[in-house]
Amino acid sequence: MIISHDVTGTGPAVVLLHSTVCDRRMWDPQLPALAAAGHRVVRCDLRGFGRTPVPDGPYNNAEDVLDLLDHLGVGQAALIASSGGGRVALEIAARRPERLTALALLCTALAGHQPSSGLSAFGDREDALLEAGDVAGATDLNVAAWLGPEADDATREKVREMQRNAFDVQLAAVEEFAQIRYDTDLSAVTARTLLVSGSHDFADFRQIAAHLSDRLPDARHLELPWAGHLPNLERPDAVNPILLGFLRETLTAG
Template sequence: MTISHDVAGDGPTVVLLHSTVCDRRMWDSQVPVLAEAGYRVVRCDFRGFGDTPVPDRSTSDADDVIALLDALGADRVALVGASGGGRVGLEIAAGRPGRVTELALLCTAWPGRERSAELRAFGEREDALIEAGDIAGATELNVDLWVGPAADEATRDKVRRMQRHAFDVQLAATEEFPPLRTEPDPAAVTARTLLVSGAHDVIDFRETAADLATRIPGARHVELAWAGHLPSLERPDEVNALLLDFLRGA
């Protein structure tokens, strides 16, 4: 199965990998800007998100993305990943370094660290709400944690709709399959790398960006003073400018 995706523009390929709070719609403000700037922009939905159904077996998001790129004839690409999508991007860039030219990780997740007390408490509260059947409450819990103060109400509502859709799709599944993941070695990444964190984000992701900046050769770390966990949604114009400068080698 090819995961759901769309393609816009022509030129070097840039692949946008969504946060697991969202789906590929989170990149609505980036796609036209990157396409107009001369890139072929690919964005996709991981399994169980957006228009891609839940898996019927244990699968790898990284392998799904590589299969999509093979189908599109995209041998070498730039990857832009947000949160959980950043983890997937890092897995690809470390495991298949010859295929990734640039790697931009926005508030990326990382499997190699223990969760903070704040994140553990969030997970316990989310589980309790879902167990009680309060999916609206679990959705709002996610919006409150992950959307930063720079976002307007329309952005909060967009995240709310994407997260609720993910809950509805995933909770309707009759069986759950654990994902197949590898633990990437950051030192194996050869792509030019930008790490972005938000000053209002959970400490886990801020520390992850700082740590990875020391472990990925030549990586640059930028912390945005105004940002929460989803800067590309919170202030898209500023993130678009940052991404274009990075992709152009500035």
């Protein structure tokens, strides 16, 4: 199955991987800017998000993305990924480093990370609300947890819509299938990497960014003092120039 996607613009390919709070619509504020800068922009919905149905058997998100790139005839691409999408991007970068020209990770998750007490408490509260059938409450919990103080009401409503859709799609599944996991050898990553974190996010994600900046061969870490977990939605006016500048530097260096 080819996961749901859209393609905009022409030029060097940039693939956008969403957070597991959202779907590909989270990149609406970046799409016009990237296309105008001369990129072919590919957005996709991972399984169980947006317009991609839940999996019907064991699956692997990284392989889904690689299958999509093969389907579109994209040999190499820059990856820009948020949170859980960052974990997928890191797997691609480690398993298929020749496919990447650059890697930008916003508040990325990392396979094997042990959550802090604060992040664990959030997860426990979300589970309790869902088990009680309070999907609206779980949705509101996510909106409050993942957006920083710069997010306006329209952004909060957008995230609420995306998160509620994900809950509705996934909770309606008749059977849940596990994702096939592979070890991610960070030493295999060769792409130049930008790591962005937010001061208003859970400390876990700043720690992950700092850890990756030490482990990856060509990486730098930028912490945004105003940002929560979804800075590209909270202040696209600040994040778009950061992403465009990074892509421009990487293409020039390449």
